[in-house]
Amino acid sequence: MLTALEERLLWQEVIERDMAATGFSLLQPTAAASEAMRCRDVLLRHEVPVDDFSVRRLFGWDSDCQRFLTWLEHFDTALIQSHLATQADCLRACADVGSSESNPGETVDLFHCYDLQPLVIAALDRQVQARSISPTEQPETALPPLTTFPTRQAELAEVARWAADRHRAGKGTTVIVLADMASDRALLEYALRAEFDCLDARYNELPVNFSLGMPLSATPMYRSLLCALRLMLTSVDRSDLLFLFTSPFLPLACRSEESPQLLVIQQLFALGKPNLECTDIRHYLAKHDPTSPLISIIDRQREELRGRVQLGLGEWHSLFRRMLEHWGWPARDGLDSLEFQQFDRLDNVFDDFESLASVRPEVALSEALNLLESVLNDTVFQPKTEATAIQVLGPREATGLTFDAFWFCGARSTAVPGVPRLLGFIPAALQNQYHFPTADYASMLQKSEVTLQGFRAASIEFYASWYQFEDGVEQYPSPVFPSCSTPQDIPDYWLLRTSAQRAEIPIDILEDDYGIPIDAEDGTSVGGSAILREQAECPFKAWVRRRIAVSAPEPEQLGLSPIERGNLLHAVLYEVWGRIINRDQLLALSMDGLENLVRGVLDQIFGEHIHQDVRRRVGAACLELEALCTYRVVLDWLLLERSRNGDFQVVSREDSRRLDLGGLTFSLRVDRIDRLASGEMLMIDYKSGGVGSASYWFGERPSDPQLPAYALSQDRVQGIAWARLKAGDLKFIALGGELGLNAEKPLSKQLAALGLPPETTWSQVLEGWRDALTNLAAEFGEGYAAVDPQPRACDFCDLQGVCRIRQPPLSEMPS
Incomplete structure (x- = not known):
């Protein structure tokens, strides 16, 4: 059979x-x-x-x-x-x-x-x-009213308290019957463990028997087995990888916060891939944790799988056993009683796995693992425990038994009698004609009535309950019960109300624009200049992004993302200005020499700086086009740099530095610093996308304070400039005096064009920037998080669902 x-x-x-x-x-x-x-x-x-x-x-x-x-x-x-x-x-x-x-x-x-x-x-x-x-129906077996609870959690918490009180008082046998065992069991078990203080060290001391066990695949021991064997595939998902490094049943568990495995996980997740290649896992392990046993396990798997495509289930069984021995599974010392009972089922699991050969003679590795998981899903583990006074059963398991006290949970209309369900491949007329139980509501209702009457007759104390709301959606009580009543001692935080009831409750509005201040006395960096930009755009945006680290998921990307494209351009320019360090060397190169230099840098960067995963996602043709576009932009930019009318020397590239503002320390990375003929410095920031004007650097809340922050981090700064690297529109957008850039106006005229007093000196400009940025840093450090966006700051913001800036005021909203 x-x-x-x-x-x-x-x-x-x-x-x-x-x-x-x-x-x-x-x-x-x-x-x-x-x-x-x-x-x-x-x-x-x-x-x-x-x-x-x-x-x-x-x-x-x-x-x-x-x-x-x-x-x-x-x-x-x-x-x-x-x-x-x-x-x-x-x-x-x-x-x-x-x-x-x-x-x-x-x-x-x-x-x-x-x-x-x-x-x-x-x-x-x-x-x-x-x-x-x-059973013969007696007048005294009439069903009592349903006790009403606002939510599932409130109902199960009260039932757990009731059962625990009876157990402590020694009041005889107690049964809890769950109308929806699949959905309610985990929540009830947690509530019972909380009542009996069996959540941690006393986990196995819970005095409760559950009639239905759990699939072996859901137990931590066998989940670790599946995760270990799935590593034989070419890739694993993130959740499996985390479980590999945290399961006590595998020899990889992280023992401390300084474990190199944490760095491996961090770098693997930074790749941004939902499925992680085993080759990547091995690469980062060899780099950061060369003694990890996982390296030899991955190598052993390669040897075991070489030349094996389709195997019989018996052969896969032998191979799986060998790999589990190599893992040392289960690696945990001293299995407790429940874990030993689970481990004792292993032989039966593999016997059932091999028996599937009658319908699956030979399969590939992925299907063999799916079959093994299916066997574990179908194998229910019911631990052997001592007889206790509290039983948790389903309606079918409780039928015919007697108890001192009985509580029936979850008596909603959708569970008792339930919702008729037609089978998809049988005509509805045929299902009605033959009175299929799931298609006939009348028979479902009659069966529920008889079953509950039997429960009532077989119990000295009988209680039943339901809950009104599930995920905010109103439910209805079971029609089997005559009426409903509401308990008097439910905590206020459990109560949910209908919309009509909510309309009668006055709303108190409390405006609180401050979060928790930052404790940064140790000088630890709080981040980069992006914090200042976001604090200027909208304090709430900076607080959400930087303090509680909330952001929208990254969209699926076809081709290179703007960030990836910008990083490649930065890498090319970094290498170019490492080979050309001043204007004289730039002018000394012929056009052919300049072209050859750029081609050589592009070959190096596009050959070494693009991860294999990006290559697979983008494709060779797209990368060739990107390299051609980058070549034209960089070559045209170097020609623009040759036309500068003053000497310069590149003294710093991608320079890291720290800036103290408003009691906080910021980490900065300046794309490039030029020393001009006067000996003063010009701070340059590359922009491959859209940029604004120099007006973005001014005001109490400057729209883009990045370059002003760079200027404050360096002595003898004479000017700042964006290097706009957009094909067809290459130019410097600069501010400062005697910078040696083309068509440069005096500082006074530059300031006048921005609506600032022309007599303002460069020192005063720097001092104004320091005041503005210090205020922004102080706001961020104090936790100032008002929803106060600058004009157009919301146009491309992904946090509107959090700040609800476009939601009308409460006074204007319909009741």
């Missing part, structure tokens, strides 16, 4: 073959296989005559249902040819052959069995004499 996983894989194989043969396409064949598996099982259990003409005609009215019939025929043929059977097939065989009518077999009592399918009943009738027994 096929396991559920084997059956699903066989369905997937049938569907994939049909897609290959007919050209029929599906976005999710795996999901289609699961749905087809459910549909066949339901058809068999409800004894629907699929071969009947009238039934097949119903399937023919819908293209998806018609396609399912084709798959069904292929699936049945595959079962016959391989001598396989599903669970439903075995039930049908039991219904076809069994004891004779004169000897019906033993008597079996069925207690609380409300939803037996016709095939199950037929199989029982052929094998045994079955009797259905239901």
Whole structure:
């Protein structure tokens, strides 16, 4: 008999073959296989005559249902040819052959069995004499009102407190039944652990039994196994990489903040790739942590996988075992009881993995890992624990049991009785005709009523509850219960209100423009000049970006990003001015010599400074075009530099320096500093994108304070200049006197053109910049974060959803 996983894989194989043969396409064949598996099982259990003409005609009215019939025929043929059977097939065989009518077999009592399918009943009738027994309803078993809670968290927190109080008082057995076990179990377990103080060192001392275990794949031990084996692929995702370096079951766990592994992770994440290549992982490990055992593991994997493409599951099993031994998994010393029970399931897991060979004889590595993960997903781990007084069950597991106290959680209409769900590959008319349980609301409601009446009759104390809001969306109570009541002692912070109730509550507006001040007494740098620019544009923007580090996700990039393009241009100019250090050397080069120099620098930069991932993303053709554009821009710029009418010498490139302003220290990196013929300095900043005018450097909140900050960090500065490196519009945008630039006006005329007093001296300009930038730095250090943007500062800002600058005032908003 096929396991559920084997059956699903066989369905997937049938569907994939049909897609290959007919050209029929599906976005999710795996999901289609699961749905087809459910549909066949339901058809068999409800004894629907699929071969009947009238039934097949119903399937023919819908293209998806018609396609399912084709798959069904292929699936049945595959079962016959391989001598396989599903669970439903075995039930049908039991219904076809069994004891004779004169000897019906033993008597079996069925207690609380409300939803037996016709095939199950037929199989029982052929094998045994079955009797259905239901509890007799008594007047005192009427269901109590539902207790109302505002949210799921509030409900489960109260239930956990109630169960803990009963346990401490020794009041007998207590059961909590979750209507939605899948969604509520984790939240309830956390609330119970908080009540019993079993979150850390006493994790395994929780006096609670959960009826349903968890998939082995969800346990930290087996998740580490999957992460370790996935490293055999060419790449791993970020979450798997983090788990590799933090799992206690692998020998890579970071033991301190100074661990070189943290630097490896940081640099790998800086690559900006969702999936990280194993070659990159090995490269950075060899660079920063050469003794890491992961290096030898990656090398061993390469050797093991060399020449292996398609293998049988038995061979993959052996290979996986060898790799786990090489990892030393599980590397944790002294497994506790739960962990040892999990580890003890390993042999069974691999036995189930090898058994899939009946439907997957030979597979590639990626599919073998997917199959292993599927086995772990389907293998439920239920720890063996001591019997305790608190039980957490699902409705099916609690049926027929008796308890001293019973609490039914999550009694919303969408869970009790639930929402009818039609199966995708069976005509709706057929589902209604044969009363499929998930399609008939009346039968779902009746079953819920009988089940809850049974719970009430089997318990001395009975409570039931629901919650009103889920993610802000209003819910409705189960119609099974007569009414609802609200508890009197719910904390105010749990309460949610309807829009009508909120409209009646006065709103207090508190304007607080200050965050937490910066403690920078040790001289630690707070960042670069971008902080000053953002503080000038909008204090709130600087605070959000720099203090709490919030920014919008980077968009998908086709080709080189503006930042990548600018970095390449900076790198080329850095190398060029390392070979040409003054105007005389520049003038001494012929045109051919200048062209050859630029080509040589471009070959070096584009050959060494572009990461392999960028090359794959951008492509060789795009990089060739970028190199050609960069060549033209740099060559034209050097010709412009040759036309300068004063001598200069490049004395600094990409120079790092520190600037103290307003009690804070800023880290600066100046693109270039020229010493002029007068011995004074000219600070130059390259701009490959758009730039403004010199007016951006002035005012109480200068729009671009970068160059003024550079000027304050250097002695004997005579001027500042943007080097505008835009193809077709190359020029200096400068301020200062006697800079030796083309068409240069006296400083007085430059200042007058900017609306400043022409008699202002250069020293006064520097002093004005120091005052303005000191104020900006002081604001940032004090935590000043008012939403006060400069004109056009919001045009390209991605924080409007945070500051809500364009939201109307509360007084103007509709109630």
